[in-house]
Amino acid sequence: MKKTLMTSALALGLAFGAAPSFAETYFPIIAKGFSHQFWQAVKAGAEEAAARNGVTITFEGPNTEAEIDKQTDILNAAIAKNPQGLGFAALDSQAQVPALQKAADAGIPIVAFDSGVESDLPLTTCTTDNVAAAAAAADGLAKAIGEEGKVAAVIHDQTSATGIGRHDGFVNRIKEAYPKIEIVDVQYANDAVKATDTIKAMLQANPDIKGFFASNEGAAIGLSVAIKESGANIVGVGFDSGKSQKDAIMEGTLIGSITQNPVGIGQCVVDSLVKALAGETLPKVIDTGFYWYDKTNMTDPKIAAVLYD
Amino acid sequence: MSDTTMDKSGTGKPGFLSAATLQKAVAFVVLIALVLFFSIFANNFATGANAVGIMQATAVNGVLGVAVTFVIISGGIDLSVGTMMTLTAVTAGLVLTNLGMPLPIGILAAIAAGAFMGAVSGVVIAKLKIPPFIATLGMMQIARGLALVFSGAKPIYFNDTPSYSLLSPESTISKLIPGVEIPNGVMIMFIVAIIASIVLNRTIIGRMIFALGSNEEAARLSGINIDNWKILTYAICGGICGIAGLIVSSRLNSAQPALGLGYELDAIAAVVIGGTSLAGGRGTVMGTIIGAFIMSVLTNGLRVMGVLEEWKIVVTGVIIIVAVFIDIVLRKRA
Incomplete structure (x- = not known):
């Protein structure tokens, strides 16, 4: 109980501390889908990091992971909103580079996640190897x-x-x-x-x-x-x-x-965008990690935290 | 040629050696030929366990095929059967797991939810005069969206209702007749098919559905309330989708909200291969079941032979086109 209180106080403090500089900060996060459990967990991580950093995010994705064209539409609509940063999980590692180029030309920092993009446009990629x-x-x-x-x-x-x-x-x-x-x-x-x-x-x-x-x-x-x-x-x-x-x-x-580590992927996207806005340089790839789990270590807090139902 | 016109203007009920019966017979011969082919050329194909596997792989598509057969004979189409199935599975999950209601209520709720959504499609088509293709295309998305909303985009598990997970995989008949290890999900498909066949061929509902598909205007002029019969047709289709929803969610012991997209095309393919005309007024439920079996025997046999998934999809496409071609040839000759 005490610990929860302390963490919330800490989170609150961070949020307040961050709030003035990022009051208007908005990041659209575009995933490969949303109905799959995995993407819900990424979303949860992104929302947690957004609350912690005091930024606003939206989390969108196409109906199925085959709809590359729909995802490009979502991407274009997001860029049109002139966001301060963009999180993007490409359904196709090459097809969407022109759309991303538009974002880069407009000076919008891009962080790729889950699947990489074959270009230098994203500042970093938060992904599992x-x-x-x-x-x-x-x-x-x-x-x-x-x-x-x-x-x-x-x-x-x-x-x-x-x-x-x-x-x-x-x-x-x-x-x-x-x-x-x-x-x-x-x-x-x-x-x-x-x-x-x-x-x-x-x-x-x-x-x-x-x-x-x-x-x-x-x-x-x-x-x-x-x-x-x-x-x-x-x-x-x-x-x-x-x-x-x-x-x-x-x-x-x-x-x-x-x-x-889907929660970690979501957190990594938002944290990286915040760091990019603060002028930090990011590594080309951030490995968010993976774990082997079985009967013996499923309840291990480190593992249990990244498993979802 | 004149026979075709007769068939169109009459009730359209298939008589002996009518085109539909003939194509059903052709489909049956194709099915037997496929089974023989794979039995000879695919090692380990012809075993009891694989036969059960094939039947289980047919159950969901077979039941969805029966559902959409009603609509197609009436001259319509239903693109929402796949996602409707998912929505009814989620409904069963909500009622059984989230509300903790007893099993029979969950089963009824799934079927009722399907029938209700089907009736909504029917009303949109009959009263608002929206073409069935468009109305059910809309319903396909509505059902998919609602399934995600109601489930919170998460699977709903049936661990609190252990009897539910036995509904489809368990084999009750093997207890009555030892050695016949047919799972309940498959028996449900056969029972649904038999009842559907009786309804279509022996009741006024069937006569009206054939009349709608043969010549809607003639049906209207003869004083039939075609709107109500249309709504009923889509409601029956939806209700049967509810049964498919129960079979699939019982097998997976969970209602998977993202499932179902694309299943409508498999169901329609089974109907077409089975000799039901997409133009309406002509078709049989047993043909659809044979069509569904052709698709799953093909899939299973090619997999057992180790043929690439990609080629399996190509072959299924070819079969659909050939089936429709046979349909056209038979209709010209009949």
């Missing part, structure tokens, strides 16, 4: 199956930076570090139901699969449902969190998962 994170998932899976046998993966999409990064991170790590493990199949499915049916078909085709990697929350839900329905005796490793996945890990359907 997806390749390293998926490699950690590969390590967890390899350890659990005794570093030999057949494995497979279901990836959430073929084209986004996160889909490609996690695919490459997992596949390359297995190929490089575990010569006795064979990847028999990699398929794609973009929602929990489709992932379930895809994984069941893959298990059907390869009954001797020992381990399975699912590259996001929907795929991981599909993996746990598929394991339950088929009764297959395999080791499942997921990605991100969400209550379904956490429950599956607690009851042993999945052995573990990788969590990014």
Whole structure:
């Protein structure tokens, strides 16, 4: 109780301290979506940092992560409002560079997050190293199956930076570090139901699969449902969190998962923009980190803080 | 040619070897051929467990297909079935998890929510004269938005209602007839299809829906209150979407609010492959179920063979076009 009071007092103090200089400061934050749990957690982090820094933010995103054109419209509308800074998670690492150029020409500082942009326009990028994170998932899976046998993966999409990064991170790590493990199949499915049916078909085709990697929350839900329905005796490793996945890990359907730090990504975007306005130089990339979590460390405060339901 | 006109001006109810029956037969032959093909060329395809897997993968699309079959036979279209399914799943979640009501009330609430939203589409179409494509395109977004709003954009879990998660994956029939491990979700699809088939072919509701699709003006001139029948048609469609919502959320033990977009196109594809004419007035529920099975056998078989997801999508597209082409050829000949 005392601690809560102290932190609120501190936050209040900071807010007051910051308020005069940033009274009119507004940052539109444009994500790749908003309905997914992950983006809600990024939003929560951004809002926390906005309150702490005394700035105003809006958090928007297109309906689905395929609507690059809609996201560009949102971006253009945001730039038209002449904000003091802009947070942007590009659906396509190249397509939206011209729109960002407009923002840069108008002197609006840009911070990229989640997926990078292939240009020097963003001052920094707050992101998870997806390749390293998926490699950690590969390590967890390899350890659990005794570093030999057949494995497979279901990836959430073929084209986004996160889909490609996690695919490459997992596949390359297995190929490089575990010569006795064979990847028999990699398929794609973009929602929990489709992932379930895809994984069941893959298990059907390869009954001797020992381990399975699912590259996001929907795929991981599909993996746990598929394991339950088929009764297959395999080791499942997921990605991100969400209550379904956490429950599956607690009851042993999945052995573990990788969590990014979505709250940290949101905080990083707003904090970086505030720093940029204060004239600080920022590193090109800010790695917001990832953690392997399983039954043993899920309640660890450091892990529990970045898991979402 | 003259037969086609007869078919159009009559009730449109398919008779023996009518075009719809013929295409249904063609679809059935295609289904058997696909099953045989994969049984021979895909290792591990022809097993009991995979058959159950295929049926489970068909259940949601099959039920949504049945829902939209009603609307398509009446000469309309419903693009909202996918997100409507999601909204009804969220409704079940709110009633069961957030309000803590008993299971039957949750089930009724989901179906009622679907029927109500369907009726709203029907009123917009019948009374405001908005074309069905536009009205249900709007409803697709409304349902999707409401599902996100009501759920707070978070999945709703059914952990407090353990019996709910057994609704769809559990196999009651295997307890009655040992060895028949068909999950309830699949049995529900078959029951929905049988009841829908009876309603369409043996009741006044069915006759009116066929009459609307065959010749709306003739139906109006013969004194039928076409507005009310239209509203009822969309309400039935919505109610059946509620059943799909129950199947999908029970299987995932959660109402996933972001799910459902794109499911309407799979459902419409199943209807078309099954021989129901998009022009209205002609079609069968059993054809739709066969169409849904063709799609899931294809998907499953290609996956078991290890064919790339990208090519699977291409093949599904080709099948849809071929199905409609057969429809056109048969209609010219009939």
